[in-house]
Amino acid sequence: MRQLLHPFGNPAALRGWTHAFSAAVAAALIGLPVAAAVALVWPGPVPGPVLAAAGCVAIAASGLPVFSRRFAVRTANRLLGAGLPEPVAVRRFSTAGWFLAWVFAGAALMFVSAVALVGVALPVIWLNGGDAVVILVPVTVQPGLAGAWTWGVAVGLLLVLVYCAAAYAALMRRLAVRLLGPGMAERLAAAEAEALRVASRNRLARELHDAIGHTLTTSTIQAAVARQVLETDPESAREALSAIEESSRSALDDLDRALGALREEPAVATAAPTLADLERLGGRVRQAGTAFAVLVDGEVESVPAAMSREAYRIVQEGVTNALKHAAGEAVEVRLRVADARLELQVLNAVGEGSRGTGGGRGLEGIAERVRLLGGEMSAGPDGSGRWEVRAAMPLHPKGSAPVEGGDRTIFTG
Template identity: 45%
Template sequence: MIKGIRPLLRGSTYSGMLFAYCGAVASLPLLPFALLPLLAWRSAPEALQTVLVLLVWAALIGVVGLARITRRALIASARRLLSVPLPDPVAARRPAHSGADRWRTPLWLLLHVVLGWTGALVSGVLLLSGLVLPGGWLGADVRLSLFGWSVRVEGGWQSWVVALGCLLLAAAVCAVVTNALRWLAPRLLGPSSAERLALAAERELQLAERNRLAHELHDSIGHTLTATTIQAAVAGEVLSADPVAARAALRSIEESARAALEDLDYVLGVLREEKAQTAPTRTLADLPELFDRLRHAGAEVEPELSGALAQVQGTLSRAAYRILQEGLTNALRHGAGGPIGVRVAAAEDGLELSVVNRTEAGAGPRPGAFPTSGHGLPGLAERVRLLQGEMDAGPDGPQLWRLAVRLPVRWSA
């Protein structure tokens, strides 16, 4: 019993009924236009005229529902008053909706208006009856008439019982109309099959972008922390003996930290869905600067660059820079000193990258270097796979470690 009355006590039931009333009231401005055909067909029977007006009125309501702004307004109001979780409509780049999908909003609007008018008339009559009937408590009889139908209610306590019943029925009508709209809203205002595909594609692009940003941040910050830690250790060791070298190491730390802050600002701007002030676009053209920072850290870098690197397209060039940055960071972390060979060769059939460094059994990481997180090589492998390239990493002889990557090249015009 209490469970059945509970919906009648909820405020959301009456906010949903208010939503239904709004649909009924919003359709009134279209009624004068629906009466215009009667001017040319005055001789038609009254019943036929009524049907004609209703059909034209329904058609006008459906036409209003075709507008995109109408759908957006309906979704926003349904979320607010019906408490139905509805996503915003996806802005399609091209109209890809089927005919059935296009008519979902006009159908919703038409049902919204029908339920609004039905609920308003029925609940209004019941509410009015519930307020009028107690007037018979002095013993007078009350007669209610509506559309040619009348009923006589005897005075006394019977009128109070009927009045209470009318009020409960009015509340029940509100609950029925609200629940009907809540049931219809996800089916007619919710995303269509085409919109679900668009939402899934958009979500996939967002996840791919965040995944790419995670790789970018790992490569940039990981490299910077490794290099600056080594540079700080070197500066501390030579501070008294060679102040010039110490100042150069500190200057390199400053430059590395500034570059890392730019990357961090860009990533955080994207994650916050804000437009970052600076978007790092480090490419193969920035390799000399990367090599200089490593040399300031005490590393001996031996680069070998060949081919038309300037013609490599931007996306591939940026990815190649990050791959080499990660490879050099791993060489600093785990290498056993000695020269680090870097080879970049651009040919017609692909871009070849390799980083070779010394490694010895039992040799620990460089002084001041961070321990590995275990995500460097798997991240590189995923990046290379997305670029449809090939990667090989492992020992290259008894004392060498080699990272080799081959990427397909599309030349820019």
């Protein structure tokens, strides 16, 4: 029973009827001028099939312009609840087929509506003493009890109209998905756009993790140092606080870049750091009370800018891991540019207070960056009591070579 009464409590039937009525209006606006034009050029009376064919051609042609599909999609979404995405491609022939289906199905529903409206008038005729009326066929309404049947017919026709309107809405909603929905090219474009969006967000997440994570780590260590020497060595405490201020400003620049990219805003004036900025990174680490050294072999300036930025983040994350898990132990960074390869090493002693590798995302982030650059990465003890993060990347797409490593956790691209 609930299913039978559902169309009466659901506005979909009324919206479907409105959609069908708009089809009748569109057919009149398109068909009447076409019929008039054909009548002007046709010698003698125009045969009905000719008028019908001309009208169909004109209605189908109205779906060929670019804006027609956009109009059809928005109308179907609003009145039929089709839930279609905004169209990207034109799909002219599918839209033309939709216009024909819209007009023919709408005309059928309007015909049912006309019959139902005449049927509703039957009780009025009966109350006025009866009369003859035509509802598809001639019908005689008799006065008195003999004509009381008109009430049943009127109610039945109204029910038929409601169910037909609901059926029209359901049918056209399905047709809209087929004829107005995204085609294969649009689906592929949407999938590519979604993949790019996810990749961009993942890249930004890596940037934020590496930059902000490093800043928070060094700032935490510097704040601890400042608290310890605040009474005994105020000058060192002031230097630590100044270092926290500087690193926080740098983190804000990184955050502005990331948020600007998320909001699709123009890039901020500050440039992303490269290998040339390692000395500044080392200054912040030294201010946190950790010995830091950078050894360079080769021309770092020859490293492409994009790889230099990624390599800086790799080194930064390796240093951050060292500060987290082996606080106070000396950190050494080695860079080597030779044989069309860039090799990076971040080494730190594993002290007694080391907390191990933990469950962070640092090594995963490094491995992902190295893999995207076509290189290989390894992390683990180097056999001499130190922890080593090592990566090798080709300076050009071709020319990568394996990274040698001992007994360690290996991440390969």
